[in-house]
Amino acid sequence: MEKINKRWVLARRPKGMPEDECWKLEEPSINDLDENQILIKVMYLSIDPYMRGRMNDMKSYTEPVAIGEVMTGESVGQVIQSRSEKFQIGDYVAAHLGWQSFIRCNDDNPALMRIYPDLAPIQSFLGPAGMPGRTAYFGLKEVGKVKESDTVVVSAASGAVGSVVGQMAKLIGCKTIGIAGGKKKCDFVKDVMGLDFAIDYKSKTFRDDLSKACSDGIDIYFENVGGDVSKAVAELLNPGARVPICGFISAYNSSISESGELPETPFDIFGNLNPMPEHRFFVVTEFKEKWEEATRELAEWMRQGKIKYKETILDGIEKAPQGLRDVLSGKNFGKQLIKVSD
Ligand SMILES: NC(=O)c1ccc[n+]([C@@H]2O[C@H](COP(=O)([O-])OP(=O)(O)OC[C@H]3O[C@@H](n4cnc5c(N)ncnc54)[C@H](OP(=O)(O)O)[C@@H]3O)[C@@H](O)[C@H]2O)c1
Known part of the structure; x- marks a missing residue:
């Protein structure tokens, strides 16, 4: 069956609080994988304050999102197709590859990070373990x-x-x-x-x-x-x-x-x-070279109950713009997430 990706692209630059018109929801079909590629089904998308800065036409410590480009963001999900020797179907990954429901990418993309559900809950790799x-x-x-x-x-x-x-x-x-x-x-x-x-x-x-x-x-x-x-x-x-x-x-x-x-x-x-x-x-x-070490220590503190945390979860990738507005106005309580799929 043909698979459709839902992705938010930047449509215009905001003035003040970003309104819905700043983004456009696109629904392209997903092409077959090339060699050394994987397809990730996104489970959770992280909403973070830095996203607002990337919507401005101004270079900070990194380039802004271009008009028409997929909105920046990190998500966690599961590999559901693989033509890669590095990732098997069923592996879990964090991927800093934007507001989208499926991610098709090369297996050596530096924005990919393997995550381990036995260490901490999947979505916490976008929060306290992320x-x-x-x-x-x-x-x-x-x-x-x-x-x-x-x-x-x-x-x-x-x-x-x-x-x-x-x-x-x-x-x-x-x-x-x-x-x-x-x-x-x-x-x-x-x-x-x-x-x-x-x-x-x-x-x-x-x-x-x-x-x-x-x-x-x-x-x-x-x-x-x-x-x-x-x-x-x-x-x-x-x-x-x-x-x-x-x-x-x-x-x-x-x-x-x-x-x-x-x-x-x-x-x-x-x-x-x-x-x-x-x-x-x-x-x-x-x-970055010490990320793995920090992630393990944070996950261990969470397991021992020494780090407690709150999450606010909105359902459906359609809610991503609202999620960003909530973070920028303090409506979120704890880590703001979008649940994209089970
Ligand atoms: N440098 C880095 O590498 C890096 C990485 C991640 C995050 N950050 C920064 O870390 C900060 C926290 O990020 P986070 O992801 O943990 O977000 P968060 O705290 O989970 O959510 C943002 C919170 O900021 C507060 N806030 C919103 N508008 C405010 C305002 N006008 N005045 C005062 N407080 C306001 C609200 O809390 P209250 O309701 O308590 O006000 C809101 O819940 C942000 O500044 C973010 O840009 C930096």
Whole structure:
């Protein structure tokens, strides 16, 4: 029977929050495999904040998605056809090959990574055992140079990256403070993740609450959001503090203004402090040679119940645009996934 691929391509560049018109759903039929190719049936698609930046016509640390090109994204799935010696039918893979329901690709594509369902649930290879987990792992260890005596603050603390940062810091023995939006997320940060303090940045008493929780100052601020949250944190940093800049989601929808003005970034905030904290932007791909090791350690912590996590799952690849809007507005709770097939 003829197989149809459902894929989202970029149709136009957004201004502000990306509306449905920014993408087009295409349904081409899938060609037979060539030699050394595999066909993957996608089970889950990951929705991540960086996707918004790739929709702009602006080079950051990587090229933007071109108009007409399949929207960027990583998914997990199962090999259902193979003309490859490297992959058998039934193997599970993660593939950074875009918003599509089937992926036909060469078996040596560098965007492919073998995953092992005996280590952790399949979809968690897009969450705590996947890219967001590894981002937390290397950001805290290698960029933040975390040590036991540190007070660690993380923003977007209930999210895919933040939840791993907070719990890893707790495992290391640090004093931990998670910043999140609203009571439900803060309850999760405190009661389920077990951080020492959960602070709601939407509360009127945010600055006071943060400063009370950080009575000995802050040694590491793991930056995920930017904006007013970062300004409040900046006042409490200790001399010698480190600020791994992972992202600044509060500015993503305003990254290109009509007047050509750039939005305020964490570099403006932390770069003007005296003393200036050690701060730099990092990308998880800097540590690619150690991904396997980090994935195994994260999966083991999950198995032992030392890392707990939330997922928000929308059903059907048609929901991918809504999923991205939800992440950019904080409607997601934990890792945002799209269930594409069983
Ligand atoms: N450098 C890298 O290699 C790398 C890799 C992965 C992710 N990242 C970055 O890490 C950060 C977190 O990503 P994630 O995948 O873990 O996402 P996530 O935390 O699971 O979801 C995004 C969260 O950001 C918060 N948020 C949204 N709009 C906000 C705003 N205007 N102000 C403050 N908070 C806002 C919301 O949480 P609340 O409801 O709590 O506000 C939302 O749930 C992002 O900045 C992302 O770009 C970087």
